[in-house]
Each structure stands twice: as C-alpha cells, then as structure tokens.
Amino acid sequence: SQQGEEDPQALSIQEGENATMNCSYKTSINNLQWYRQNSGRGLVHLILIRSNEREKHSGRLRVTLDTSKKSSSLLITASRAADTASYFCATDWSNAGNNRKLIWGLGTSLAVNP
C-alpha cells in the first residue's frame, strides 16, 4: 500500500504567494524526496532530505522533515505560474533483509494563478 500521503490533494494560489504541501508516511525511512510533474510529462527530482536532517533549502524550495511525526513539508516561496504542476513525495524505505523501495504518495496538484 502507498506509504506517502500528501495533503492537500489540490491547492490553488496567486502568483507571489507561498505554497505549502505536506507528506506523511508510516515507517522508518532512509530519506524523503520531492518530485514535480508537469502536465503530460515525466517526474523531475526536486530535493532529497535524509532521515537525520530537519531542514533543507534549494532555491525557492524549503523542505522540512519531522521523523517523530513521520511527516515532511515542501514550501515553495514566491510562487510563479511556471510552478503549476503536481508534486509528489517519495520515501526511500529499506529493511534488514536488504529490501529497498521508493514509496510514492498520490501527489498535490498545485495551480498558481497569474
């Protein structure tokens, strides 16, 4: 079953505003990643945060990770129309048996209105 769950499912904001989306997961992870998918395109890796990190920045992106709450948030500051896309979190999970997989959330659809 899917481990990552994003909320909200859909978000509509005005250009220049900040967008925050959240991801929750269920078990221990190695890292958590965020990807963007523009309509009709493949996913693009945005940022990775390791399980021992609490916050990471990349340009206008800020990701936080709270392992005690098993949740992460992605903040996009000063949004632009070009940020309109779906955003997915993916948790990198492994166990003692060397099984490893990326578990994907269902995504947040972000619309940035000019």
Next chain:
Amino acid sequence: DAGITQSPRYKITETGRQVTLMCHQTWSHSYMFWYRQDLGHGLRLIYYSAAADITDKGEVPDGYVVSRSKTENFPLTLESATRSQTSVYFCASGAYNEQFFGPGTRLTVL
C-alpha cells in the same frame, strides 16, 4: 542526446494483443524502473532492474514481462493486453536517492 527516452509516446491496442514499450537511457545507470500511473493510485512500480540480466518484480507485475540484455535498454511487454492495463507508463533510471523519468507512454487498450 543524453537522457531517457520512451517509445512509442502514444499507443492504442486491442484486448489480447501483445504490446512492447521501449525505454532507453544514455547515462549507464545500473538501476531502471517501470511504473504505471493511474488516477487515484499514484505511481506503482511494475518491475525494476538492478543491472543487465537482473530483474525483479515490483508492486503490480502481473501481466507484464521485462528483459534487460543491455544496460541502456529496459523494454516492458504486455503479453496479452487487458483494459485494466490502460494507463500512462513511465520508465525511470537512477537509484533510490534520485530517479530520472522518461516522458511516458500513454497506452489505451480497447
């Protein structure tokens, strides 16, 4: 051009036919993955490959076959297509800390 490509981009087929979706990457990544994306289900892993001649099942492998004779190619075959296999299929390469996705193949099974 460097990157990951998929062909065809669009395919319409009929129930019971065999269909092969192609995936080619130029980075020499060891790992390659096949996903399907459906509304309400997100991305689901069909098969993955850790290296040439090494493949393993993902979350939803039934009805699909893969092979990996060369590092750069990872074709996905639907042996006898069913309507439930109508979906968008994405190939990816890379690793568990970052994956690079192809543009997708939109497959419709009538």
